[in-house]
Amino acid sequence: MALKRYLPIAIVAVIAGFVVWAFAAVVLVHTPHMGLPLDDSYIYLTYAKQIGRAQPFTYYSGGGYSAGATSALWPVILAPFWTLGARGHALVWVAYLLCGALYIGVGLGVYTLVRRIASCAPVGVASGVLAISIAPFAFAALSGMEVALASALLVAILVLLLDRPANEPPGWKLAAVLAAASLSRPEAMLLVGGICAFGAIATWRAHGLRMALRWLVPLAAPIAWLTANKLFAGHWFPNTGVVKSHFYLPGFDWTYWWTTVHAQLKAMFHALFWSSDSPLEWPRTVTVVALVGAVRAIVWSIRAKRLLVGLVAIAAPLSLLAAVIATSAVGNGVTVTAYTFQNYRYVATAFPLVFVLVGFALAPPAGRGKPYFAGAACCAAAAFFYATWTPMKADMLLFAQGAVDTNTQVVAIGHYLHAKLPGARVMLHDAGAIAYYGDGPVYDMLGLVTNDQAEVANNGPGSRFELLERLPADQRPAYFAYYPSWLGTAEFFGEPVLHTQVVVGFATKQRLVGDLDMQLIPAVWDHVGTGEAPLLEHAGWAVADAIDVADIASEHAHHWKGELGRRHFGDPTAKWSFVERAVMDVGLVLDGGRTIRAGGETFELDVDPAKPVRLVMRTGGAPGVPFQEAIGKVSLDVFADERRIGAIELPPPNGPFNELSIDLPAGTHRVRTQSATPYRVFHWFALQPSSP
Numbered sequence: 001m002a003l004k005r006y007l008p009i010a011i012v013a014v015i016a017g018f019v020v021w022a023f024a025a026v027v028l029v030h031t032p033h034m035g036l037p038l039d040d041s042y043i044y045l046t047y048a049k050q051i052g053r054a055q056p057f058t059y060y061s062g063g064g065y066s067a068g069a070t071s072a073l074w075p076v077i078l079a080p081f082w083t084l085g086a087r088g089h090a091l092v093w094v095a096y097l098l099c100g101a102l103y104i105g106v107g108l109g110v111y112t113l114v115r116r117i118a119s120c121a122p123v124g125v126a127s128g129v130l131a132i133s134i135a136p137f138a139f140a141a142l143s144g145m146e147v148a149l150a151s152a153l154l155v156a157i158l159v160l161l162l163d164r165p166a167n168e169p170p171g172w173k174l175a176a177v178l179a180a181a182s183l184s185r186p187e188a189m190l191l192v193g194g195i196c197a198f199g200a201i202a203t204w205r206a207h208g209l210r211m212a213l214r215w216l217v218p219l220a221a222p223i224a225w226l227t228a229n230k231l232f233a234g235h236w237f238p239n240t241g242v243v244k245s246h247f248y249l250p251g252f253d254w255t256y257w258w259t260t261v262h263a264q265l266k267a268m269f270h271a272l273f274w275s276s277d278s279p280l281e282w283p284r285t286v287t288v289v290a291l292v293g294a295v296r297a298i299v300w301s302i303r304a305k306r307l308l309v310g311l312v313a314i315a316a317p318l319s320l321l322a323a324v325i326a327t328s329a330v331g332n333g334v335t336v337t338a339y340t341f342q343n344y345r346y347v348a349t350a351f352p353l354v355f356v357l358v359g360f361a362l363a364p365p366a367g368r369g370k371p372y373f374a375g376a377a378c379c380a381a382a383a384f385f386y387a388t389w390t391p392m393k394a395d396m397l398l399f400a401q402g403a404v405d406t407n408t409q410v411v412a413i414g415h416y417l418h419a420k421l422p423g424a425r426v427m428l429h430d431a432g433a434i435a436y437y438g439d440g441p442v443y444d445m446l447g448l449v450t451n452d453q454a455e456v457a458n459n460g461p462g463s464r465f466e467l468l469e470r471l472p473a474d475q476r477p478a479y480f481a482y483y484p485s486w487l488g489t490a491e492f493f494g495e496p497v498l499h500t501q502v503v504v505g506f507a508t509k510q511r512l513v514g515d516l517d518m519q520l521i522p523a524v525w526d527h528v529g530t531g532e533a534p535l536l537e538h539a540g541w542a543v544a545d546a547i548d549v550a551d552i553a554s555e556h557a558h559h560w561k562g563e564l565g566r567r568h569f570g571d572p573t574a575k576w577s578f579v580e581r582a583v584m585d586v587g588l589v590l591d592g593g594r595t596i597r598a599g600g601e602t603f604e605l606d607v608d609p610a611k612p613v614r615l616v617m618r619t620g621g622a623p624g625v626p627f628q629e630a631i632g633k634v635s636l637d638v639f640a641d642e643r644r645i646g647a648i649e650l651p652p653p654n655g656p657f658n659e660l661s662i663d664l665p666a667g668t669h670r671v672r673t674q675s676a677t678p679y680r681v682f683h684w685f686a687l688q689p690s691s692p
Helices: 002-030 039-052 074-083 090-118 121-132 135-141 147-161 172-182 186-207 209-233 239-243 254-273 283-303 307-327 348-362 370-420 433-438 454-458 461-470 552-557
Strands: 426-428 442-444 479-482 498-501 517-522 541-548 578-584 587-596 601-604 613-620 634-640 643-650 657-664 670-674 679-681 683-689
Touching (some): 039 090, 090 348, 121 370, 147 186, 172 186, 186 209, 370 517, 461 587, 613 643, 643 657
Parallel strands (some): 426 442
Antiparallel strands (some): 479 517, 498 517, 601 670, 613 657, 613 683, 634 643
16 A cells, blocks of 8 residues: 555656756766856845845845845745855755755646546656656756746645635635745736636635635735835836836837737747647647647536636646746747747746646546556656657756856856955846855846846847946946946946856757856946037037936936837847947047937927027937948928927938037927938937026
């Protein structure tokens, strides 16, 4: 009896444990120190370190509230280990081993669920092995991210729902797991909200409103988290939900969203469930079997009066996949998309849940043929696992390659900062390992851990330049930890103090590192403010107001709006702003600007209403700018408070900046421009007489 009870569990656990061991072994073959393949994993370690220091929701000491953790729960789980002494590199091992335990738990959870539904332990074993055999799931689950945690909690919800009729309120275990799952990933939060809503309605109909309200208790945790983000960071979702979502990007409109989501959903489902190069082995077979399982899940849930279990089993993988596409704009529209990003990391949580449906399909019929059916299911699972071993080995190499690259670049820079430059303020674009090991103040140029930075990052190099220019002297970084080509403004760079050239790649899949040499570069501020005043003399006139185009703060302060064009999926941030440089009579001038693609601009002036206004426009620059349209001669109509004043004739860009002016009547408050063709703009200066 003991053998019959524990042997199936042991089979699933041993196979999953072997995969966990093999990933670590391959890493240690290629590097002497265990590492994690994604820099984002170290973001969680940094938050865990701060929680362990009793400074929760901060990213470095004295840094204030940071809404950068996509999973609110994962760093909380890691934090006690830091407090108990797992400091520095030891916490990397803790994260990996916890991910390994959760990965094993996913396999055991699927086994338990299917065994109970199918009343067949061998089919449960087959389903558990299938769930853990998908290579990208193993990669993502063991990467130090929250993937294994979210998957384990979602499977646990299904197991706990088996013990509770849909019209009954949740017990404390189910309520706790629902709350935990909602804090594990934003997509899981949406699924938990749907489960609680369905359960509340069913319980209300059976037992009344008071009992139904118990389904809302698990939602208190995510509501508290979202509210804290809104109060302290200015938006409901984590910073990652702002940086990487469709809704906060320049050029967004609902037509773009619908077109993109429709096309990406179609492409994703084909790529995952039908294409021969799917991350799922035998994708068409898996799809057909899962569809059969979905039908059997509904039939079983009706007969067993567990309708919620059947609905969640079907809806969970679909909703997780669809939510990623509906919210995430990650991708270049060619080779990288939201579902393929970092080896399917965003959608990997859904993969084990697909094999819950496969488990429904494999449930054997009652009768004398049951043992043969169960044996066939186990043989199929063994063949499937054998087929997945080749891609699993490829993902082990990719995991090891990522670990080597993070150890070579961001981990090395973090150690250097801690040893040689303690406390130095660093601006970076990979915010994880540098902050974790460097343990000093950082400014994340992408906005993942630095609040209010996402809009700047999404608006491109011109906006990044303007932010740097606007920073007060005491807030400027002393160093950049950057791939030099990524900033777009080399004039801020001194001579690098550290190079981190990565080794020759050995992975058979495309490596995940952003570039070959991340550098630690001293910041140089000699060219700050070179474009903040008109370049031509205007005797008797002084600057009363200025709109610094591409400077997000200046644009917001003046209620500036420009027709930047409609967004298309995969548009680079460099489409929305750029930096130009020119040697003028006053010396080197740097300025960020934008291309106005259709229509024009509107903005408001803060000037003395009793004095006339001379409006000066800076345009020009190089004839060709990457990701910008070619500009010819432009006639730009200017309106003052909706009254046409005249037109500014803009010559084609030919290298230097051009400044052109038009006089506006006294009392002008709102300015509008109109052009039938694209034009470039860097600055608007409002001049007024400097004497009475």
